Amino acid sequence: MSNHIDLLFDFFHQYVNIGIQENIFNEFNKKSISIDFSSKSRQGDISSNFYLVAIKKNLDKKFDLKTDLLKKINNLFFVENCEISKNGFININIKKNFLLDQIKNLLEAKHSFGKSNSGGGKKVNVEFVSANPTGPITVAHMRGAVLGDVISSLLAESGFEVTREYYVNNAGSQIDTLGISLYKRYLELFGEAIELNNDEYPGSYLIDIANKIKKIDGDKWRNKDTNERKEYFKDFAVTYLIEFIQNDLQLLNIDFDKFTFEKDIVSNQIINELFKILNEKKLLYKGTLEKPKGEDSDDWEPREQLLFKSSDIFDHQDRALQKSNGEWTYFANDAAYHLDKYKRKFDKLINIWGADHIGYIPRMRSILKTISSSDDYLEILTCQIVRLIKNNEILKMSKREGNFITLREVYDEVGKDPLRYFMISTKSETSMDFDLNKVLEKNKDNPVFYCQYAYARASSVINKASSLGINLESFDKYNQATNNLTKDEIEIILKLLSYPYILQQASNYREPHRLTNFIEDISTLFHSFWNKGKENESLRFIDNQDIIKTQSKLLWLHSMRIVFENVFKIIGIDFHETM
RNA sequence: GCGCCCGUAGCUCAAUUGGAUAGAGCGCCAGACUACGGAUCUGGAGGUUAGGAGUUCGACUCUUCUCGGGCGCGCCA
Numbered sequence: 001m002s003n004h005i006d007l008l009f010d011f012f013h014q015y016v017n018i019g020i021q022e023n024i025f026n027e028f029n030k031k032s033i034s035i036d037f038s039s040k041s042r043q044g045d046i047s048s049n050f051y052l053v054a055i056k057k058n059l060d061k062k063f064d065l066k067t068d069l070l071k072k073i074n075n076l077f078f079v080e081n082c083e084i085s086k087n088g089f090i091n092i093n094i095k096k097n098f099l100l101d102q103i104k105n106l107l108e109a110k111h112s113f114g115k116s117n118s119g120g121g122k123k124v125n126v127e128f129v130s131a132n133p134t135g136p137i138t139v140a141h142m143r144g145a146v147l148g149d150v151i152s153s154l155l156a157e158s159g160f161e162v163t164r165e166y167y168v169n170n171a172g173s174q175i176d177t178l179g180i181s182l183y184k185r186y187l188e189l190f191g192e193a194i195e196l197n198n199d200e201y202p203g204s205y206l207i208d209i210a211n212k213i214k215k216i217d218g219d220k221w222r223n224k225d226t227n228e229r230k231e232y233f234k235d236f237a238v239t240y241l242i243e244f245i246q247n248d249l250q251l252l253n254i255d256f257d258k259f260t261f262e263k264d265i266v267s268n269q270i271i272n273e274l275f276k277i278l279n280e281k282k283l284l285y286k287g288t289l290e291k292p293k294g295e296d297s298d299d300w301e302p303r304e305q306l307l308f309k310s311s312d313i314f315d316h317q318d319r320a321l322q323k324s325n326g327e328w329t330y331f332a333n334d335a336a337y338h339l340d341k342y343k344r345k346f347d348k349l350i351n352i353w354g355a356d357h358i359g360y361i362p363r364m365r366s367i368l369k370t371i372s373s374s375d376d377y378l379e380i381l382t383c384q385i386v387r388l389i390k391n392n393e394i395l396k397m398s399k400r401e402g403n404f405i406t407l408r409e410v411y412d413e414v415g416k417d418p419l420r421y422f423m424i425s426t427k428s429e430t431s432m433d434f435d436l437n438k439v440l441e442k443n444k445d446n447p448v449f450y451c452q453y454a455y456a457r458a459s460s461v462i463n464k465a466s467s468l469g470i471n472l473e474s475f476d477k478y479n480q481a482t483n484n485l486t487k488d489e490i491e492i493i494l495k496l497l498s499y500p501y502i503l504q505q506a507s508n509y510r511e512p513h514r515l516t517n518f519i520e521d522i523s524t525l526f527h528s529f530w531n532k533g534k535e536n537e538s539l540r541f542i543d544n545q546d547i548i549k550t551q552s553k554l555l556w557l558h559s560m561r562i563v564f565e566n567v568f569k570i571i572g573i574d575f576h577e578t579m
Numbered sequence: 580g581c582g583c584c585c586g587u588a589g590c591u592c593a594a595u596u597g598g599a600u601a602g603a604g605c606g607c608c609a610g611a612c613u614a615c616g617g618a619u620c621u622g623g624a625g626g627u628u629a630g631g632a633g634u635u636c637g638a639c640u641c642u643u644c645u646c647g648g649g650c651g652c653g654c655c656a
Contacts, residue, residue, distance in 0.1 A: 290653090
């Protein structure tokens with residue numbers, strides 16, 4: 001069964017179709033129709049701009065749009081009354097027993113309430129984190145990690161088939177350096193004096209890994225300067241570090257369906273296929289780039305390179321595919337990797353990148369436009385940095401000296417729920433402050449707690465009622481239940497019923513923070529209503545003398561729990577009946 | 580120098596992608612507990628949405644310019 005928002009949209013769309021047939025409207029962009037279902041202004045249960053939009057399209061001066069609209073909307077079976085305000089907004093009140101029908105649907109649908117099939121089973125690949133395996137995962141990847149995970153869940157909730165993927169850069173010079181660093185630690189275990197260069201990795205985790213090699217192979221590699229040894233140390237380091245990274249991410253319940261390794265991309269020669277495509281489209285050529293405008297480019301000298309003509313597409317300059325030593329650039333391999341994803345028949349690719357990669361977006365979009373002939377086959381979401389605040393001070397980090405804060409350290413300090421919640425509760429493109437002290441407070445300043453507490457209180461009422469022998473029974477009993485409810489409660493119910501739309505929007509716009517705002521709003525309404533019961537006994541949830549009235553409240557309390565559980569599951573935080 | 584992201588109350592953030600009087604929390608001021616959990620609630624003060632110009636019935640949102648902050652700018656990943 002459709003809800004009132006769907007039905008109203010249907011009505012408007014139908015109204016436009018008929019209007020066009022009868023030459024009342026000409027072209028009409030239906031997307032300009034909006035329905036405001038949160039009813040902030042409290043001028044009706046829901047409202048719409050339809051009249052404002054439609055009046056501009058009205059070709060027939062003799063046609064009285066206002067009267068016709070009012071008459072037809074008032075005739076809709078779910079509409080109690082309807083009016084058009086002075087400034088042109090349509091305000092509608094919904095019949096209470098129709099709201100009740102929808103509550104029934106919600107309670108029957110339970111955890112599938114809000115799910116949709118708008119994705120139509122299309123395959124989406126969400127690539128996120130993809131941190132280089134040169135050390136433990138740090139706070140720099142924290143936001144992208146949670147965002148990627150939650151967006152994946154959101155898409156799954158909207159009927160997409162989602163693959164969570166991690167691209168492991170285990171080729172290239174950083175990994176060479178990692179192998180060398182590990183080898184030095186290995187030699188150190190045999191009493192050799194070592195010295196790490198500036199660019200080498202100082203972290204103590206490499207000592208642990210070196211010990212593992214020593215345990216397995218003894219001194220086998222001590223005096224070997226062969227390629228075999230170099231590859232062995234690189235692979236060994238990457239294997240263990242990926243395992244560390246996986247373990248760290250699992251602290252936040254983040255799991256990946258697939259890890260793809262750069263080395264495999266290189267050895268599979270996918271890049272040749274890529275070059276073939278670029279050649280066919282005449283986007284591959286040898287040439288010389290202009291001197292970059294950056295500050296410290298003194299050592300620059302013109303050099304002929306293999307280039308991708310990305311400036312023909314989205315980029316403002318062409319991009320190098322090959323280094324002067326003959327190796328492919330990072331970009332070339334990454335482009336090949338994206339071709340690999342395309343060949344795996346995903347309908348859409350989503351990448352989640354940190355702010356430091358923003359400049360990289362146009363070239364990658366150019367590649368995927370070339371491969372897929374679609375502007376939006378690849379979608380890149382970026383997240384700005386998170387500043388950590390502790391005791392009112394900004395925690396400064398630098399990669400030198402291993403002076404970075406790891407994900408695990410933050411996890412140890414605050415735990416999973418506040419971490420996950422705060423990472424997605426603001427728009428990702430805005431830089432944010434994460435206050436380690438504040439997120440642990442157990443008061444209303446802390447939205448995680450505030451929402452979980454609302455859930456616990458709702459549970460508490462349900463359990464208390466149950467202990468008094470009051471439970472929900474057959475739904476037929478509640479035909480008149482809405483008569484027992486106050487305006488505040490109807491507002492909560494309207495809000496709960498709008499959940500499928502909030503979810504859809506969060507999914508469409510890749511904005512999980514809409515969900516946290518949503519449950520914070522409901523929590524506020526709920527706590528506020530709760531408190532009114534203190535002053536006015538008739539507003540309390542449980543009334544022994546009036547079982548039906550109590551059950552009427554249980555109807556929406558159960559609904560609220562279901563909606564909260566759905567949201568909590570999507571954003572990946574726990575919920576408890578007692579705090 | 581160029582490109583991208585951002586700028587909303589003293590602070591941290593919203594604003595249903597162009598809708599009605601820009602909303603919450605913290606902090607500040609003034610109040611409410613013989614309770615279905617006071618870990619909460621009620622009221623008040625606080626804004627030229629960084630600034631100017633434009634687009635239209637209507638702009639925090641779109642265009643443009645200025646200012647301020649962040650990120651990036653060949654053979655690093």
